[in-house]
Each structure stands twice: as C-alpha cells, then as structure tokens.
Amino acid sequence: MDGLRVLIASTPVGPLGSGIGGGVELTLHNLVYGLGLRGHHVEVVAPANSLHLGERVHQIDGALQISAQGLGRGALTELPAGSVLAAMWSHIGSLQDEADVIINLAYDWLPFHLTQFFDVPVLHVVSMGSLSDAMDHVITEVERLRPGRLAVHSAAQAVTFPEPSIFRVVGNGIVVERYDVQLTVADDAPLGFVGRISPEKGLEDVAELSSRTGKRVLVWGKLQDKEYWHRVQADHPGATLDYQGFLPTDDLQAQLGSCAALLMTPKWVEAFGNVAIEAMAVGVPVIAYDRGGPAEIVDDGVTGFLVSPGDIDALVEAVARVGEIDRAACRQRVDDEYSSAAMADRMLEWVGDVLAARVRV
Numbered sequence: 579m580d581g582l583r584v585l586i587a588s589t590p591v592g593p594l595g596s597g598i599g600g601g602v603e604l605t606l607h608n609l610v611y612g613l614g615l616r617g618h619h620v621e622v623v624a625p626a627n628s629l630h631l632g633e634r635v636h637q638i639d640g641a642l643q644i645s646a647q648g649l650g651r652g653a654l655t656e657l658p659a660g661s662v663l664a665a666m667w668s669h670i671g672s673l674q675d676e677a678d679v680i681i682n683l684a685y686d687w688l689p690f691h692l693t694q695f696f697d698v699p700v701l702h703v704v705s706m707g708s709l710s711d712a713m714d715h716v717i718t719e720v721e722r723l724r725p726g727r728l729a730v731h732s733a734a735q736a737v738t739f740p741e742p743s744i745f746r747v748v749g750n751g752i753v754v755e756r757y758d759v760q761l762t763v764a765d766d767a768p769l770g771f772v773g774r775i776s777p778e779k780g781l782e783d784v785a786e787l788s789s790r791t792g793k794r795v796l797v798w799g800k801l802q803d804k805e806y807w808h809r810v811q812a813d814h815p816g817a818t819l820d821y822q823g824f825l826p827t828d829d830l831q832a833q834l835g836s837c838a839a840l841l842m843t844p845k846w847v848e849a850f851g852n853v854a855i856e857a858m859a860v861g862v863p864v865i866a867y868d869r870g871g872p873a874e875i876v877d878d879g880v881t882g883f884l885v886s887p888g889d890i891d892a893l894v895e896a897v898a899r900v901g902e903i904d905r906a907a908c909r910q911r912v913d914d915e916y917s918s919a920a921m922a923d924r925m926l927e928w929v930g931d932v933l934a935a936r937v938r939v
C-alpha cells in the first residue's frame with residue numbers, strides 16, 4: 579500500500595495541544611508521524627486553535643463537546659448548539675473524495691453513526707472502555723453494518739464492551755526518538771504522577787502513599803477537576819504533591835526522566851495508559867494497578883511492578899523495590915513495541931484488511 583491519503587478525525591473536546599483530549603492527542607500525533615514515516619499523506623480535522631501537525635490540520639470552529647467520562651451509563655447523546663463535532667464531520671464529508679481512508683479517534687456517537695453513509699471506509703480507534711449504553715449500541719451497530727472497522731488499544735479495554743471480539747487490538751505508540759532516556763537518578767529522586775487531575779485517575783491513592791512514606795511526588799497534567807485536586811490535598815495533609823503544571827511533550831519527557839518511578843493508580847479501566855510508555859521511554863519504571871492497559875504494558879519485575887488495585891501497602895512495597903528495575907530495559911521495551919513505526923505498521927495492516935475486504939454498498 580503506497581501513498582495512501584489518510585484523513586484523521588480528532589476529538590471534539592478540545593483543540594490539539596490543549597491537553598483536554600488526554601491520550602488521544604498523543605495517539606494522533608504519533609499516528610501522523612508514523613504514517614508519514616511509511617510514506618503516506620496524512621491530514622487532520624480538529625477543533626480551531628489546534629497545533630499544526632502532518633501535511634495539514636483543518637481547523638474547525640464550533641462549540642466543544644463535553645468529555646464522556648463520568649456522565650454515567652444512561653447518559654444521553656448530547657450536542658451543543660453550533661457543535662464543533664457536527665461541523666468537523668460535515669467538513670470530513672466534503673473531503674471524502676480526497677481520502678482513501680478516514681480514521682476516527684473521537685469517542686462520540688455521531689461519527690460511529692455516520693460510518694454507514696460514507697463511501698470511503700471510516701475506521702474507529704475507540705479510546706476509552708465502555709462508558710454508556712448509547713455508545714455501546716452505536717459501536718455494535720458499526721460492526722453489524724461495516725464489519726472490521728473497530729479497534730481498541732488493549733484487550734482489557736475490549737472486554738469492558740458487550741462484544742469484545744468485534745475489536746482489533748492495535749496497542750499504541752509514541753515518537754520515541756523525541757524521548758531522552760535517563761539511566762540513573764539520585765537516591766532521593768522523587769516519584770512521578772502524570773495525567774488529567776480527575777477522579778478516575780485515582781490521585782488520592784498516590785497522596786496516601788506519599789503521606790505514608792514521606793516520598794515527594796511530582797504531578798504533571800491538566801487540572802480538569804480543581805475541586806477534586808483541592809480535596810485530595812485537604813484529605814492528605816502529610817502528602818508532598820508538587821504540581822508542575824501541564825507541559826508540552828518535549829518538556830514533560832525531559833523532566834519525567836528524573837523520577838525514580840511513575841505511579842498509575844486509576845480507579846477506572848485505563849484503556850491504554852500512554853503515560854506508561856512515555857515514562858518507560860525515558861527509563862522510568864512504572865508501578866501500576868494490575869488492571870486495564872497498564873497491566874498489559876508493564877512487565878512485572880522487568881519494566882516495573884503491578885499491584886492489586888487499591889492495595890496501598892503493596893504500592894509502598896513496590897516503591898521500596900524500584901531499584902531492582904533496569905532502566906535501560908524499560909526504554910528497550912518501548913523501542914521494540916511502542917515506536918511510531920511499530921504502531922503505524924499495526925494500523926496499516928488493519929487498513930489493508932479493511933480495503934481488501936471492502937464491498938461498496
């Protein structure tokens with residue numbers, strides 16, 4: 579497959595570069611780079627004020643979509659007046675003669691529903707686990723009407739949905755060349771936490787660990803829920819959580835490398851956990867709850883430790899043992915499995931299968 583014209587639809591929750599899109603922003607960046615490396619022409623459709631990426635970013639005006647996390651299983655599908663999501667897909671419709679394939683990264687009802695009306699294949703990378711009945715239903719409908727168009731980042735993510743077998747597992751990747759490995763750190767190196775500051779990320783367990791051990795934790799990420807952030811601090815006065823802000827990837831990776839370990843204590847099934855591979859890329863072992871994407875990324879005892887979700891004693895013990903992990907092995911794992919090229923090849927295999935099986939209806 580030479581010179582494919584690929585159109586990627588970003589998330590409508592925020593402009594690229596804002597951090598509101600969480601891991602989707604990194605996934606998109608990596609896909610643009612990886613598919614470009616393989617000689618394909620990639621354009622992106624995203625909300626206005628997005629960073630420039632790839633050959634072209636079509637900047638679309640409109641009202642941003644509310645994030646799907648935390649809305650509940652019975653949540654209805656809602657669009658604001660002047661929806662950017664609707665405008666993005668009108669624009670994508672007008673571009674479809676110029677694309678061989680459309681890849682949707684948005685976890686929203688509309689693009690899934692529209693799949694059946696496009697002549698060009700629309701493929702969906704589902705970025706979160708099952709959250710609502712309406713989304714589960716429309717995702718299942720895509721499989722019924724256009725089989726083979728659905729992918730997830732991890733097997734653990736797939737099993738949160740009613741029919742796990744309808745998904746292809748494509749993992750994820752990062753532009754690993756942009757990450758400088760730090761093979762040694764000081765004895766009193768801090769721990770790290772990277773992620774949206776929001777209840778599903780379980781920062782309170784990290785605060786508990788910090789107050790029990792006296793360890794300092796550097797915290798990077800979008801302050802999505804300020805009230806939650808203040809509550810975590812108020813509930814754990816003995817914890818040392820040093821908020822470092824939300825940084826662009828290059829700055830984040832340069833600072834993260836000085837940490838002894840990255841802590842991942844999510845309360846939900848993390849679909850993948852991009853921050854795990856970013857930490858490993860800079861040589862930082864990952865201590866994570868044994869659930870969801872991180873449980874598939876972390877090789878227990880080799881690239882970090884997996885502990886039972888909610889078990890703070892086990893977290894404390896894992897932190898004490900982190901010196902046993904070879905930081906070079908963490909980086910090696912990312913080079914082998916999570917590079918842009920590795921991810922692009924998995925995606926292209928999928929695109930190839932869809933194009934080969936395609937029947938116009």
Ligand code: UDP
Pocket residue numbers: 597599600601602604772773774798799800823824825826827830850851852853854856
């Ligand atoms: N991130 C960042 N700067 C920061 C903190 C986080 O760019 O200061 C990015 C991080 O690199 C990662 C994303 O935010 O790509 C979080 O993605 P993840 O898959 O871990 O979680 P999500 O937010 O999608 O649930």
